[in-house]
Amino acid sequence: MPNTISDNPPKIGNQRHLFDMPDDIAYLNCAYMGPLMTSAVQAAEKGVQYKVQPWTYGGSSFFTYTEQLRELAAKLINTNSDNMALVPSASYGIQVAANNLPLSKGGEILVLRDQFPSHVYPWREKAKACGGNIVTVERPGNGDWTAAVLQAVSSRTEILALPATHWADGGYLDLEIIGKAARGIGAKLVLDLTQSLGALPFNVKTVQPDFMVAAGYKWLLGPYTLGYLYVAPQWQDGAPLEHNWMNRKGSEDFARLVDYQDQFQTGARRFDMGEKSNPAQVMAAFAALSQIMDWGVDNISATLGARNSRVADHARQLGFLVVDDKFRSPHYISLAYKDGVPGGLAEKLAADNVFVSVRGNSVRVTPHLYNTDTDIERLFDALDKG
Numbered sequence: 001m002p003n004t005i006s007d008n009p010p011k012i013g014n015q016r017h018l019f020d021m022p023d024d025i026a027y028l029n030c031a032y033m034g035p036l037m038t039s040a041v042q043a044a045e046k047g048v049q050y051k052v053q054p055w056t057y058g059g060s061s062f063f064t065y066t067e068q069l070r071e072l073a074a075k076l077i078n079t080n081s082d083n084m085a086l087v088p089s090a091s092y093g094i095q096v097a098a099n100n101l102p103l104s105k106g107g108e109i110l111v112l113r114d115q116f117p118s119h120v121y122p123w124r125e126k127a128k129a130c131g132g133n134i135v136t137v138e139r140p141g142n143g144d145w146t147a148a149v150l151q152a153v154s155s156r157t158e159i160l161a162l163p164a165t166h167w168a169d170g171g172y173l174d175l176e177i178i179g180k181a182a183r184g185i186g187a188k189l190v191l192d193l194t195q196s197l198g199a200l201p202f203n204v205k206t207v208q209p210d211f212m213v214a215a216g217y218k219w220l221l222g223p224y225t226l227g228y229l230y231v232a233p234q235w236q237d238g239a240p241l242e243h244n245w246m247n248r249k250g251s252e253d254f255a256r257l258v259d260y261q262d263q264f265q266t267g268a269r270r271f272d273m274g275e276k277s278n279p280a281q282v283m284a285a286f287a288a289l290s291q292i293m294d295w296g297v298d299n300i301s302a303t304l305g306a307r308n309s310r311v312a313d314h315a316r317q318l319g320f321l322v323v324d325d326k327f328r329s330p331h332y333i334s335l336a337y338k339d340g341v342p343g344g345l346a347e348k349l350a351a352d353n354v355f356v357s358v359r360g361n362s363v364r365v366t367p368h369l370y371n372t373d374t375d376i377e378r379l380f381d382a383l384d385k386g
């Protein structure tokens with residue numbers, strides 16, 4: 001007898017037709033890697049053509065496409081392009097933040113228990129270099145990470161290095177509240193939104209982080225090795241990780257590149273990675289971001305949230321432990337086993353064409369708009385077989 005999930009009309013109808021996803025695949029692992037939709041693949045192919053026929057790719061193209069992408073990424077978080085840099089990874093952006101933020105001897109950097117390593121290693125190195133300390137906020141028993149972070153903040157806290165969504169189980173952090181608390185004690189806020197940007201609304205103006213980075217290959221449905229770094233205006237005089245030619249003033253004029261410049265391009269552009277202008281990658285990312293903006297992040301979040309609430313209710317009935325909906329990011333769901341995940345579960349599910357991740361004691365289920373009720377029914381059927 002298959003598990004059936006009752007359906008309510010979602011905000012956005014099913015979008016599987018925009019992806020190359022066979023009917024017999026239940027891909028419930030966007031937190032692992034978001035699939036490229038067909039429009040992004042077509043854009044990438046157009047970009048590849050420039051490399052096939054480089055004479056069609058004029059010098060100005062090195063800047064035009066990246067500027068269009070920068071603008072769209074800025075719009076997504078309600079800021080302007082001057083505050084955005086294009087980076088290859090979350091760790092790159094976090095390293096920019098770590099290199100440029102001050103930390104006193106004995107100063108504290110707050111991270112979460114089991115936070116993603118890209119947002120831990122740079123801070124460990126920073127603490128080591130400055131004689132500071134890492135303070136790890138323990139996983140709260142009731143699931144309320146926001147309260148746990150507020151409680152861990154002290155007069156010694158100088159940097160809060162946090163996500164909006166805990167990557168392992170979707171635990172939710174209210175960044176507006178946390179941002180306000182950080183500003184209240186003069187601490188800096190550095191965000192890794194890789195597991196939420198594109199699926200959970202985020203507004204730079206209300207949260208006011210110092211730095212925010214998101215890798216683009218998960219919920220932003222973009223290609224690998226392209227992410228977005230927001231740098232607040234007060235940090236835009238900082239040192240980039242690389243001193244590449246394109247980030248210097250006047251680099252658009254290829255004839256004068258060896259009139260070496262001490263000045264940078266404006267705003268956060270100085271933090272751009274080298275060779276950012278890979279047309280295939282940039283154009284695919286632009287197509288993906290355009291579609292996300294067309295759907296609207298609020299609508300994506302509401303649609304995924306409605307589906308996941310139904311999944312959560314059903315999972316609880318089956319005896320799984322699921323974080324209370326009010327402490328869970330709507331786009332994420334994590335089904336915890338009381339006695340540990342059965343050995344080889346992810347592989348067994350994959351053999352049934354059901355794709356999820358196992359993190360710790362939980363099965364992490366992260367659907368997107370391409371998922372159907374049938375996918376969810378197949379998940380529960382496969383879990384049943386375990």
Ligand SMILES: Cc1ncc(COP(=O)(O)O)c(C=O)c1O
Pocket residue numbers: 031032088089090091092116118163167192194195215
């Ligand atoms: C929260 C989080 N941040 C960052 C990343 C990726 O890090 P990077 O871009 O440094 O490879 C992941 C990948 O799973 C993640 O879950």
